Amino acid sequence: MRIGELAERTGASVRSLRYYEKQGMLSSERSASGQRYYGEDAVSRVVLIRQFFAVGMNSKTIAALLPYIKTNGERCPPEVLRQLIAELDRIDTQADELARARQTLDGMVKATREAMRGD
Known part of the structure; x- marks a missing residue:
């Protein structure tokens, strides 16, 4: 193509x-x-x-x-394996940070919706 x-x-x-x-x-x-x-x-x-x-x-x-x-x-060489593990660790940290940010935003949305219902 x-x-x-x-x-x-x-x-x-x-x-x-x-x-x-x-x-x-x-x-x-x-x-x-x-x-x-x-x-x-x-x-x-x-x-x-x-x-x-x-x-x-x-x-x-x-x-x-x-x-x-x-x-x-096929197995990758040890230095590539170390790089893969480092990337997985970095991605896991990023995923945790995103999950916390999402939880905060979700709380804000819920609180705002509840406040709007009370008006």
């Missing part, structure tokens, strides 16, 4: 896809005229890249981890 279709199917911009490729997170085949063509597996890879960005991972970390995300059960 061409870059525009990949962008449409994943919600990523064409600019982002070019950036992912430049950073080594995504690869394409080139036609004789230089147009990029992506395989079907690029869709799931871009979705994963976007998920990693959404939880605050940077492109360097994502590029380092992507080669070890496979379905064949």
